[in-house]
Amino acid sequence: MFSRWNSSSTSTPATVAYPNNWSRSHLDSLSKIVVRKYDVRIIPLVFLTYTIFWLDRSNIALARVNGLEQDLGLQSSQFNASLAVFFAFYILLNIPANILLRRIGGGTFLPALMVAWGIATLCSGFVTNFAGLCASRAAVGAAEAGFLGGVLLWLGFFYTNDEIVSRIGILLSSMPLSGSLGGLLAGGLSRIQAGSYSRWPWIFFIEGALTVVVGIIAYFVMPDTPATASFLTGEEKIAAKARMILLDHRSFVRRIAFVPSNSSSNSDIPKSRRNSTHPEAARNETVTTIRFSTTLDIPATIIGASSTDRIHKSTWRRAVLHPVTLFMTLGCFFTVESIYAYNLFVPTLLVEMGFTGVRNPLMTVPPNIFAFLYTICITQYSQRSRRVALPLMVSACLATLGFLFLLIGSFAGGTDAQRGEPIIVKPLQYAGTFLAGAGVSASTPLAMSWLCVNANPHYVRAISLGFVIGVGNFAAFLASYAYIKTSAPRYVEGHSINIAFNACLLLVGVASLWWMRRENARREQGGRDHRLQDLPPGVSRTEHEMLLGWDHPRFRFHM
Known part of the structure; x- marks a missing residue:
């Protein structure tokens, strides 16, 4: 409920x-007009920025299958190490970036981040060795750190909790769509040869320049709050x-x-x-x-x-140590590993299925289109049914089934008697990319929505989002090494890890639902009313009630 x-x-x-x-009735009428204007003026722009965000994050996977490793002379797991460097900076700067957004304003801060990571992405095309690749990935990670959570926080200034779930679903559905777009772009850009640069550098050059242009446009279009919306x-x-x-x-x-x-x-x-x-x-x-x-x-x-919306000492405790934050941190950890493992290594898995050259990026398009449509449908269902837990658990099951298909497909064909190599069952594995992609793509917006509609007040939401995204992204280190060359072509370890993590995500969803139902029932019975009597010195009753946020006896958790 x-x-x-x-x-x-x-x-x-x-x-x-x-x-x-x-x-x-007059306020309701005006509210409908306001929301329609938000949907027309804000959502399309943010959808575009999110698409570019995911595009720039995953373009290194497409650069890899277009000669990046060979041209830079990368050895063993150096490519995986460059991915880990990105996430190190991304994780460290999440919470500080969210607090900066609250103070600077989303209309200024978010476009500035876009321009910064666009420049860093563009410069990635000039690297000539492993050290340069790590430096460029660190710069991209630092610049992107505040964007994912920052946009979700920024939307909280405009949309109520009952409105924001479907909007987050629409925005984060850009993740699989960017995979399709990236595949199409890479298919064309990898054919460019100009001067001493050919193939993979042009993926970074063009996509980085596009990000800078969109970031500049966004600066003049995005308002900080409704009060500054022209x-x-x-x-x-x-x-x-x-x-x-x-x-x-x-x-x-x-x-x-x-x-x-x-x-x-x-x-x-x-x-x-x-x-x-x-x-x-x-x-x-x-x-x-x-x-x-x-x-x-x-x-x-x-x-x-x-006075009521500033950071108090209790704000950090209510944000970081709250059971919902801890549940969502675990959930984010499991879903982040799966989404990054999928996005970063699907082109590599397709190579093992026999899709090489220009066909490789093009074959990523159908699974990503399916994931895009599924994410839109499941988040719209979540909005209309007023449920978050059930769609999240269904998506976790779908992802588990998809990675299971990938694992079974690597063994079902047996071994070639002459060459001694595993025979990959391509139809089964390719079907697995559809199911896994849909499940992991939908789990992210549903998990983030579940936190956003509950975390309260705004600074608690900012800190808890930063904490969940930051700590949850530690799983990205594991994702960076989930699929390594030595486990090719079956990649048993990578598939097994993703099966286990999505099963754990399902368990987290069940545990979160149980806790929220129990806590809501306890509040209905007056079991938390004592919190209204514990008035801190120097704080008015109204301010105390507002600062309680999701600890308030009358607050009911969304499930």
Whole structure:
């Protein structure tokens, strides 16, 4: 169930005084207009940036099958080591990058990251040895560190929890689509010969330059928040702010009143509904006062936002040590290993199936198109059914089956009696790439969505996302060495690892679902009400309730 309030509550806080004396229907009407504008102006651009993000991340796999190892003289597992260098910098900078985004603004920070990693990608085409390759991969990893979690955080300024799941699904479906696009581009770019550069360098030259151009365009188009969105009118900006307070980040503080910015904070609210220190009053009669400008052409502002949305000492504890964060960190660890192993080594697996030369990148297109369509469908189902756990577990099962096909296909044909080499069952293995690609591609947006719709307030979301992505990406080191030359052509170790990890992802999904159901039931019975009484010194009751976030007794976990 997706509801965040208990069974006696309605879909919005029980006592609401809307800004500028609006009616609920007027705010709902404006909200629909605002969301439509977001979908038209924000989602297509971010989808493009995400596609480029995944394209630049996986282009080294296509460069590998187009002569990179031979031209650079890489020995043994040096290619795998260069992949590990990328993830080292990517992991270290995740949390700092997320906090910087919150302070600098997504409209500035995210395009700057794009330009930085675009330049680093372009320079990768000039490397001539192993050291140069490692340096370029380190630069790309450092620049990309804040982008994945940063975009998810940035979307949280615009979309409510009930809206964001399908949008994250659309955006992260760009991952398999970029695989298809990368395969088509590599098929053409690898034929370019100009001067002393031929084949693989042009993959980096063209894709890196494209990233820089899109990053510059994004700087002039992406707003930091709804208040700075040029495509919203003044009235729509107020509605955008109000709906987020009512329906998303502060929804568990059930008594909300908007008052003019020139009035006292409690003067327009009856005494019986002002902030109270009594536990029952805190549970049933608390009023959160939000000051809004009464002039519709002036962007709405929340008085006191700086005090309730800053990083407190307890914020780190509530973010990093929360059971949901720990569950999602495990889930991210398992799904990250699988998605990177798949994206980085599918071209290599296709070589063992006999698809070489120009055919190799082209044969990556059908599985990636299937994964793209599956990801769109399963995340839309998640949005409509108001479930996240079930689609995630189904996707984990699908990925497990896909890697099982790949493993069985490497043994089912037996061994060539004359040459003593394994006979690969191509149809079975190629079918496995479809199932594995679909499962791992959908698991990532579903896992990230599950965290995003629960982590609260915003700085908790920023830290927990950075922690989950950062720690979870330690699995990328394992993915970098999952498929090594010495295990070719069967790659038993790599397939077995991915089967085990997706089975573990399924178990994490079951455990998370069990914990959330138990915790929601405990809160329904009043088992967490004592948290409202533990008021820290120097903190107002309203601020305390907002800072509690997903630890608030009235918060209900999305499942």
